[in-house]
Amino acid sequence: MWEDKYICYKCVSDKYVVQHIKEIGNNAQVCSYCKRKRKNIHLEYILRMMNEVFEYYYDMYEDIYDTGRGDSAQDVICGELGVEWDVAEDIYQFLCDEYNPHNDYDYIRYNDGFVYRHINNYSGELAHTWSKATDSLMKETRYFNREVNDFLDSLFSDIDKLKNRESNSPIKTLTDDVHLFRARVFEDQEEVKQALEQPEKNFGPPPTTLARSGRMNAQGISVFYGATSVNLAIAEVRPPVGSIVVTACFVPLRELKVLDISALDSLSFGSGSKFDPQTRKTSERAIFFSTLSRKLTLPTFGKRQDSDYLITQVVADYLSDRNKFQLDGVSFKSTQVDANGEDAETGYNVVLFNKSSGVRHAADKSRRYNVEMYEHIEYDQYAFVPEIQLIVEEQIKPRYMGSFSSSYDTNDTLLMKSNSMTYHKITGVKYRTSETKIHQGDSIRKQEPPQKFDDLMDF
Structure with a gap:
């Protein structure tokens, strides 16, 4: 009987389980496998831990076609615990006795005909909590939402200390060697001419009265949307053929700290033992961050846009408001460019929060x-050569130095390079598609209902 089985720390290879046996075990009895008298524990503890690993990390499938895609329960036990086959066989048999149902309507968890495949996308309690939090955003309140705030606090608490698989921080610094491009779409040249008369004002973030709702800002909150290349900036505004796009280049006036949302997809939380509950928590967090990264960056359409944008806006508001991180904005890879193009690897979008989006001279x-x-x-011949010239008025020297005032705000974070503006006439648009053929199946014959008898004489 399995009630009499004991296993010592030398018969197991998993480091967490070994340490667990050393801490809570004793040597009052002999190990049932190596027959040595050293610290051991009752097999009951191993059963519980092993069952949790199966429940959390593995899906089961009935391999009726013997495809070989998956492992037997015994193989999983051997691999995860690091035990010999006879130990795995005992544990498997005891799992069947202890955790399989004793009725006909609950599903069987352990069976010789099943194979087990590792799950890579489980985000557990975090996903459940996130679902509740976003539901409260939709149905209750957006501002001062304690449930959402507490969740984001726990999620981002140490974001400045995390690393990706290349050991790089998801928080990066933008210096003055980074060029950020903005693009505006116009219908005709007259509109372009009016905008060019005050380019710092018209190509920087819109004033709060004109700020429309976007991926990272609510209506009325002005932020800076930019891209690290001209092509990327044009792609993001999705101009129609025949329109005009003018791009302008901006450089930071100070170092800007931004959170790279795309890097959340590849954060590394280490690879601990699957038997350690802490490993499960960090695994959940890594998978959830990966999911969140996609939710924050993928394009949305139609009716979903308002609800999806509400979530990304709240995350942006939270990151902007937390003095702990001292973030100026966020960055993320664009979904509007060719995945195989030159901008796909190095190009990215940058959103600077309201507090860090001031453009020098814009006001x-x-x-x-x-x-x-x-x-x-x-004669009467003209060439299309758009040109701008700054109008400089002679300044009257002030009588007193105390009357002198600066022509710009010292809190401005961006400088527009007025000599780098470009006029683009949109003459065509390229699309890359993934094609799936729609098959024509056989016709489906619809059976007509039996005719009703109009007269009993039909009998």
């Missing part, structure tokens, strides 16, 4: 440019 109403769209060549 200076007196700062204007003279704009000419055509250059006169000769």
Whole structure:
């Protein structure tokens, strides 16, 4: 009987289980397998731990076609615990006795005809808590939502200490050697000309009164959406053929700290023992971060957009508001560019929060440019050569130095390079698609209902 079975720490290889046996075991009895009298525990403890590993990390399948895709329960026990086959066989038999149902309606967990496959996408309690939190956002309140706030506190508490698989932090620093591009779509040249008269104002973030709801901001909250390449910036605004796009380049005036959301997809939490509950928690967190990364960056359409954007906006608000992280914004890979193109690997989008999105000279109403769209060549011939010239007015020297005021806000974080603006006429759009043929199946004959008898004389 399994009630009389004991196993010592030398008959197990998993480090967590070995340490567990050493801490709670004793040598009052002989190990049932090596017959040595050293610290051991009752096999009952191993059964419970092994069953939890099966429940948490493995799915079972009935391998009726003998495909070989999966392992037997005994193989899983050998591999996870690091035990000999006779130990695994005992544990398996005892698992069948202890955890298989004794009725006809509950599913059987352990069976010789089953194979077991490792689960790679389980996010457990985190996913359940996230579901409850987002549900409360939809149905209760967005602001001062304690449930959402507590969840995000626990999720991001040590984000500044985490590393990805290359041992890099998901928080990166943008310096003045990083160029951020913004793109605006116009219908005609007259609109372009008006915007170019005050480019710092018109190509930077919109004023709060005009700020529309976006992926990382609620309506009325102005943030800076930019990209690290011109092509990426144009792709993100999705201009129609025939329209005009003007791109402008911005450089940071100070170091900016941004959280790379795409890096959350590859965070490393180490590889501990599956028998350790802490390993399960870190595994859940890694998988959840990967899922969250996709949710925050994938495009949304139609009716889903408002609800999906609500979630990403709340996460952005949270990260912006936490002084602990001192974040200026977030970055993420674009889903609008060719996955095999030159921008796919190195290009990314950057969203700077309201507090870090000020553009130098944007608030200076007196700062204007003279704009000419055509250059006169000769007679009545003109060439399309758009040009802007800063209008500089001679400043009257103030009588007292105390009356001098700076022409820009010292809190500004971005400088627009007015000599790097580009005019783009959209002449075509390329699409990459994945094709799946729609098969024509056989016709389905619809049976007509039996006709009703109109007259008893039909008998």
